[in-house]
Amino acid sequence: MILGVIADDFTGATDVASMLVRAGMRTVQVLGVPDPQKGALPEADAVVIALKTRTIAPADAVAQSLAALQALRAAGARQIYFKYCSTFDSTPEGNIGPVTDALMAALGTDFTIACPAFPENGRTVFKGHLFVGDQLLSDSGMRNHPLTPMRDANLVRVLQPQTRQRVGLLRHDSVGAGADAARTRIVQLRADGVAIAVADAVDNGDLLTLGEACADLPLLTAGSGVALGLPPAYARRGWFSPDDHAATLDDLTGPAAVVSGSCSEATNGQVARWLAAGHTALQVDPLALHQGTQTADAVLAQARAALASVPVLVYATAAPESVKAVQAALGVQAAGELVEHALAHIARGLVAGGVRRLVVAGGETSGAVVLALGVAQLRIGAAICPGVPWTQAALPGSGEPLLLALKSGNFGGPDFFVQALQQAGVAL
Structure with missing residues (x-):
């Protein structure tokens, strides 16, 4: 090394x-x-x-x-x-x-x-x-x-x-x-x-x-x-020779999804562009989760039903004023943990249901999702945009491959979600 x-x-x-x-x-x-x-x-x-x-x-x-x-x-x-x-x-x-x-x-x-x-x-x-x-x-x-x-x-x-x-x-x-x-x-x-x-x-x-x-x-x-x-x-310095195939990953098929927890300006714009294009999306509401009027299992069931025909976005992304209102009601740490746990649960359920190409937006969200999946290592592939590559993991137990794109909230252009899925072979 x-x-x-x-x-x-x-x-x-x-x-x-x-x-x-x-x-x-x-x-x-x-x-x-x-x-x-x-x-x-x-x-x-x-x-x-x-x-x-x-x-x-x-x-x-x-x-x-x-x-x-x-x-x-x-x-x-x-x-x-x-x-x-x-x-x-x-x-x-x-x-x-x-x-x-x-x-x-x-x-x-x-x-x-x-x-x-x-x-x-x-x-x-x-x-x-x-x-x-x-x-x-x-x-x-x-x-x-x-x-x-x-x-x-x-x-x-x-x-x-x-x-x-x-x-x-x-x-x-x-x-x-x-x-x-x-x-x-x-x-x-x-x-x-x-x-x-x-x-x-x-x-x-x-x-x-x-x-x-x-x-x-x-x-x-x-x-x-x-x-x-x-x-x-x-x-x-003669320490290594560059490898032209260092970024090669497997080509995978099957359902594809996006899970977004970042509330950055960039990710808000990406969610807005996805919605404006008429793609399927489900919103996670932290206050509704807290009050019990929405559950992660219910959102997961809706998402898995939609995946039978189209890629789906599950998002808790919101504008700064909405985030501040939730934090005022629940506390900063509690609000963040509530959303992270819900999105991680949903992502794990999507993968269990057959999703093999998954985009995750937000650093905290990505960490929660990867931990929930139990993934231990990632092979690094080609970049979707500067700073965001596709990666490949082996699912615990089965060893089945999974393509993951873990996106920092601030990265990517307005069409990042579509761009990422298309690069992974998803038709939109």
């Missing part, structure tokens, strides 16, 4: 794995902290361990991340990569800072970078400020995120309260000048006592530069974008 990745949610894990596969690295995603009694990690150029640690208590996030690190180091990983969201989702307490501190201590390193940039999806960092498209992060829809509202675009200022170490800036004038200039600046930052440098990146060229400049660091922390630059750097 060359690269071991610790991802703080399941969609983020497939996101970074997709970038690695795209560059020819044989990549396997493992779901949850590996059990050492069940054997070694799979053989691959890169292994991504998908955790669900983005919004849990910092101490728990640190413990799970260190357990994942131990498994990756035992498997011989040359470099460790802590992957978080391209919108730097976090709170003043973490979990990006605490996990980074713990990984640095465990690896015995005094320096790493922090770079959530993913230019192909409109996430760029300039002078330490994160942009979503043409907007500062603080002006984007992320300012209304129900769990991690991001109201400051200055990443140095966001990260500093989360860590015990000094945060600095690897500016674009250094990155834009090439890998040697970036390496020289890193030496200067370390000499000045900077332990974590927020790295500017405005295009893929900057990501390639960062990959080359940082390929020999013990630890990287980033969104998925930096992963684009690492395989070429590894290949130049």
Whole structure:
């Protein structure tokens, strides 16, 4: 193994794995902290361990991340990569800072970078400020995120309260000048006592530069974008040869469905486009679930009946004002758990009923669904859009294959659901 990745949610894990596969690295995603009694990690150029640690208590996030690190180091990983969201989702307490501190201590390193940039999806960092498209992060829809509202675009200022170490800036004038200039600046930052440098990146060229400049660091922390630059750097060092067939998955048939729990602007637009096109959809209402006037089993029965003829969307996606009303009535955590459990139950029932091509929208929802299915590993296939690949799992017990697309809430264009299903061979 060359690269071991610790991802703080399941969609983020497939996101970074997709970038690695795209560059020819044989990549396997493992779901949850590996059990050492069940054997070694799979053989691959890169292994991504998908955790669900983005919004849990910092101490728990640190413990799970260190357990994942131990498994990756035992498997011989040359470099460790802590992957978080391209919108730097976090709170003043973490979990990006605490996990980074713990990984640095465990690896015995005094320096790493922090770079959530993913230019192909409109996430760029300039002078330490994160942009979503043409907007500062603080002006984007992320300012209304129900769990991690991001109201400051200055990443140095966001990260500093989360860590015990000094945060600095690897500016674009250094990155834009090439890998040697970036390496020289890193030496200067370390000499000045900077332990974590927020790295500017405005295009893929900057990501390639960062990959080359940082390929020999013990630890990287980033969104998925930096992963684009690492395989070429590894290949130049003679560590692996790119595989043109790294993204090949099986062709599957049978019913197909979409389960959506994300309430991001992007996913709201995708649900709206699906509804406007007249495709079959069923809405899950958190308040109705709480009151008992709607049940997950009833929605599942309706969905399975519809699947006899057409793909179906089951969604709890809602506008920010609706989400706030539900959270006010039920509490933030209770509302989220209620929806996650319902959608996971429905997804498990759909797969039990024969669905073999399943799209899941939302990081928390994807984590809940994958855990409910009992899936342990994913093979990574071709991208549907930047950051979202199709993946293939083996169902527990039967070993039957299942195609899964786990989509971060913020990713994909308005027609993503249709685009994903059509790429998997579904007629719409």
